[in-house]
Amino acid sequence: xARKAKLKSAAGKQKRLSPDDRRREFVAKATEFFAxxxxxxxxxDLARRLGVTQPLLYRYFPSKDDLIREVYRTVYLxxxxxxxxxxxxxxxxxxxxxxxxxxxxxxxxIFSRKWLRIYLYxxxxxxxxxxxxxxxxxxQILMPIIRECRHEAGLPAQNKPTAAELEMAWVFHSGIxxxxxxxxxxGSSVLEDKQQMIADALDAYLAGFERVFxxxxxxxxxxxxxxx
Amino acid sequence: xARKAKLKSAAGKQKRLSPDDRRREFVAKATEFFAxxxxxxxxxDLARRLGVTQPLLYRYFPSKDDLIREVYRTVYLxxxxxxxxxxxxxxxxxxxxxxxxxxxxxxxxIFSRKWLRIYLYxxxxxxxxxxxxxxxxxxQILMPIIRECRHEAGLPAQNKPTAAELEMAWVFHSGIxxxxxxxxxxGSSVLEDKQQMIADALDAYLAGFERVFxxxxxxxxxxxxxxx
DNA sequence: ATAATTAGTGATCAGGCGATAAACAATCAT
DNA sequence: ATGATTGTTTATCGCCTGATCACTAATTAT
Numbered sequence: 001x002a003r004k005a006k007l008k009s010a011a012g013k014q015k016r017l018s019p020d021d022r023r024r025e026f027v028a029k030a031t032e033f034f035a036x037x038x039x040x041x042x043x044x045d046l047a048r049r050l051g052v053t054q055p056l057l058y059r060y061f062p063s064k065d066d067l068i069r070e071v072y073r074t075v076y077l078x079x080x081x082x083x084x085x086x087x088x089x090x091x092x093x094x095x096x097x098x099x100x101x102x103x104x105x106x107x108x109x110i111f112s113r114k115w116l117r118i119y120l121y122x123x124x125x126x127x128x129x130x131x132x133x134x135x136x137x138x139x140q141i142l143m144p145i146i147r148e149c150r151h152e153a154g155l156p157a158q159n160k161p162t163a164a165e166l167e168m169a170w171v172f173h174s175g176i177x178x179x180x181x182x183x184x185x186x187g188s189s190v191l192e193d194k195q196q197m198i199a200d201a202l203d204a205y206l207a208g209f210e211r212v213f214x215x216x217x218x219x220x221x222x223x224x225x226x227x228x
Numbered sequence: 229x230a231r232k233a234k235l236k237s238a239a240g241k242q243k244r245l246s247p248d249d250r251r252r253e254f255v256a257k258a259t260e261f262f263a264x265x266x267x268x269x270x271x272x273d274l275a276r277r278l279g280v281t282q283p284l285l286y287r288y289f290p291s292k293d294d295l296i297r298e299v300y301r302t303v304y305l306x307x308x309x310x311x312x313x314x315x316x317x318x319x320x321x322x323x324x325x326x327x328x329x330x331x332x333x334x335x336x337x338i339f340s341r342k343w344l345r346i347y348l349y350x351x352x353x354x355x356x357x358x359x360x361x362x363x364x365x366x367x368q369i370l371m372p373i374i375r376e377c378r379h380e381a382g383l384p385a386q387n388k389p390t391a392a393e394l395e396m397a398w399v400f401h402s403g404i405x406x407x408x409x410x411x412x413x414x415g416s417s418v419l420e421d422k423q424q425m426i427a428d429a430l431d432a433y434l435a436g437f438e439r440v441f442x443x444x445x446x447x448x449x450x451x452x453x454x455x456x
Numbered sequence: 457a458t459a460a461t462t463a464g465t466g467a468t469c470a471g472g473c474g475a476t477a478a479a480c481a482a483t484c485a486t
Numbered sequence: 487a488t489g490a491t492t493g494t495t496t497a498t499c500g501c502c503t504g505a506t507c508a509c510t511a512a513t514t515a516t
Contacts, residue, residue, distance in 0.1 A: 042473065043473080163419045171432075181402075200395065201396065
């Protein structure tokens with residue numbers, strides 16, 4: 001219903017937005033609201049923030065849960081289809097440069113109080129959408145990275161990375177991710193220069209990959225003695 | 229009031245626990261409850277879980293908030309006074325071994341669904357206790373680690389690590405931390421062998437520290453070009 | 457045994473919650 | 487201009503929440 005965008009009163013002072021735009025506006029502000037308050041935040045407070053009365057929300061969304069679902073949808077899907085895999089696998093450029101550029105771009109998208117809080121809340125709820133996002137990160141980011149690292153290290157190409165390779169990529173990725181959490185959620189004072197943080201973390205990861213999985217004669221994987 | 233432990237009916241079937249023990253039992257079960265439900269969980273549900281009626285909670289705790297505070301207190305303080313700093317700075321043992329042992333012990337404490345969820349919830353609330361915990365991690369764990377790494381790399385000892393050193397330690401630490409989050413909260417399938425994950429992450433960190441901050445003639449800190 | 461004290465319960469209150477229905481206001485089609 | 491349609495508000499419902507009070511049951515002290 002009401003699908004076509006009505007170009008009415010394009011120049012006049014618009015008191016009313018088009019229904020779709022209004023809806024989008026509600027979702028956007030609801031996202032900010034729930035990011036701060038958590039999804040336990042009340043519909044009355046949300047409506048006050050929107051400058052409308054509470055029952056109006058129920059003309060645009062059948063229930064609070066539906067509104068919340070829409071918030072998830074937009075927050076999660078917005079930043080996802082950006083063709084990052086291509087950037088990562090462009091072997092005409094050095095791997096360090098590709099990875100730096102990727103993580104700078106990626107963190108530009110997810111390092112916001114809003115995004116990170118919604119993400120953490122949904123994770124604590126155990127939502128499917130969160131699991132799916134984690135799977136996307138693993139398949140479209142970490143696995144390509146590992147493939148490139150194997151290539152770089154002169155290791156034979158394999159479709160499936162080993163569990164240990166995957167884990168090390170996760171630790172690296174999570175370390176960068178948590179920089180955002182510390183900055184935007186905990187309010188910690190972090191290294192101001194995000195690019196340097198990424199570059200250093202990357203150097204450690206690449207050095208670690210080489211040392212742990214690489215072909216060099218130098219100390220490969222050190223034996224893991226049971227300690228403690 | 230009622231401070232002295234009453235050794236009554238030591239052998240008999242005890243229907244009632246001592247007040248202090250009962251209180252502790254309440255806090256313990258409330259911790260599990262809030263860890264799952266979040267702190268929005270209702271006092272009635274909690275009471276049902278405890279096998280008592282809801283008003284009884286208010287005999288032991290003035291308000292729900294007080295109970296929650298006590299939950300935080302026990303969860304945060306329990307694992308903290310374990311003299312980890314000494315373990316980290318014992319230079320009679322190789323640094324790899326010390327760090328492995330430390331992180332195995334540390335993760336044994338914090339890698340539980342209960343602890344991690346309470347931690348994340350309190351972080352989202354922006355609670356002071358969370359900030360204090362972060363400060364403790366930085367002062368009593370990361371800074372000693374950096375000091376040891378500087379020593380190991382033959383760098384001059386400094387009281388204060390640089391911001392970049394600190395950041396790299398945080399990224400490494402957070403990466404390990406997030407292994408627990410992925411396993412116990414997201415329910416992801418992680419590398420089963422926690423010790424190997426720690427050992428590999430450690431190798432990467434140590435290699436990265438050497439490469440980025442070390443004294444070697446080999447490529448030190450690569451220049452960070454602005455990308456993207 | 458009896459009185460005093462403590463532990464626990466049932467009933468209930470005021471307030472906030474999500475959601476609904478009916479009335480009013482603004483816009484659109486004709 | 488008029489009627490239909492859509493957007494918004496006022497008033498309200500039933501339910502659940504944290505918290506309180508008066509009361510009963512169990513324990514302790516004398």
